[in-house]
Amino acid sequence: MKKEMKKILVTGSVGQIGSELTMELRKKYGAENVIATGRKTKPTAELEASGPFYYIDVVKKDSVEEIIKKHDIDTIYHMSALLSAVGEKDPMLCWDVNMNGTINILNLAVQYEMARVIIPSSIAVWGPGTPAIAPQECALKPTTMYGVTKVAGEVLADYYVRKFGLDSRGLRYPGIISSETFPGGGTTDYAVAIYYEAVKNRHYTCFVREDTKLPMMYMPDCLKSTLDLAEADFSTLKHHNDFNVGSMSFTVRELADSIRKYIPEFTINYEPDFRQAIADSWPDAVDDSAARSEWGWTPAWDLDTMTRDMLEKLTEKHKKGLI
Numbered sequence: 001m002k003k004e005m006k007k008i009l010v011t012g013s014v015g016q017i018g019s020e021l022t023m024e025l026r027k028k029y030g031a032e033n034v035i036a037t038g039r040k041t042k043p044t045a046e047l048e049a050s051g052p053f054y055y056i057d058v059v060k061k062d063s064v065e066e067i068i069k070k071h072d073i074d075t076i077y078h079m080s081a082l083l084s085a086v087g088e089k090d091p092m093l094c095w096d097v098n099m100n101g102t103i104n105i106l107n108l109a110v111q112y113e114m115a116r117v118i119i120p121s122s123i124a125v126w127g128p129g130t131p132a133i134a135p136q137e138c139a140l141k142p143t144t145m146y147g148v149t150k151v152a153g154e155v156l157a158d159y160y161v162r163k164f165g166l167d168s169r170g171l172r173y174p175g176i177i178s179s180e181t182f183p184g185g186g187t188t189d190y191a192v193a194i195y196y197e198a199v200k201n202r203h204y205t206c207f208v209r210e211d212t213k214l215p216m217m218y219m220p221d222c223l224k225s226t227l228d229l230a231e232a233d234f235s236t237l238k239h240h241n242d243f244n245v246g247s248m249s250f251t252v253r254e255l256a257d258s259i260r261k262y263i264p265e266f267t268i269n270y271e272p273d274f275r276q277a278i279a280d281s282w283p284d285a286v287d288d289s290a291a292r293s294e295w296g297w298t299p300a301w302d303l304d305t306m307t308r309d310m311l312e313k314l315t316e317k318h319k320k321g322l323i
């Protein structure tokens, strides 16, 4: 008998998405019912004070199993992963954490008859030659180790749906922009760093060219898409672990222009590095019609509303000396 979604484990809860997702889940399901975990990084005081937190290593199955047993976990949000840029610095570590971590979570979910598992994927599943607007169905030929692990993770999780009847779901997140926790080593990090630097120094040196265009999403939409998919009726889903999910797409030039509407003296220069090739290998935008029709996805934020909110939040933090 499958369990209900009552006791949730979040891996990677100290990360960019995990930290805000944990707080959102705690609001929704009760603080004691959401068990936050991380490998090494200390959680913020807010996260630590808000409910249970443990250090685990998703690569070490026993360390995850201990928490599952202790808290009778029935649902996992598996947010821990190495992103694209750090993954290129240490591809073997990226493989180890992203693949062995994921298969451990899937096997434990089957063993403990979990109600549901959420495993994020990414725009990194695509590679050079993908149409500018990536369709839901097309060849996945990534050129980063991160992308390789995300393609394999999607296919693996879909296998568990078919083979073991596991309810596993996942989204291909675009670059996620947020003001709480800085992302840990992705290619799309420039779209976050630009806001921090605009507030602190009125200037940003960008590591990709100004015409670089990628799909992006603001954190409130990221949380909404994650929870909407997690709560969708399984019987309405034709896809499971590979939903395209779109919100906005812009070039760095357009992003800088949007910031200048609020900070007219903001300046930017460009010093592309190895991350340019990664950005160039990803599509400009995604076709998310499957997410829209299968579970009703609609984004709420656009570039200018996001810019205003980001600048307000970061200016506040800067005044308090927090950034």
Ligand code: SER
Pocket: 083, 084, 085, 121, 122, 123, 124, 146, 173, 174, 175, 176, 185, 186, 187, 188, 189
């Ligand atoms: N934000 C991620 C990265 O840049 C993409 O999923 O690696």
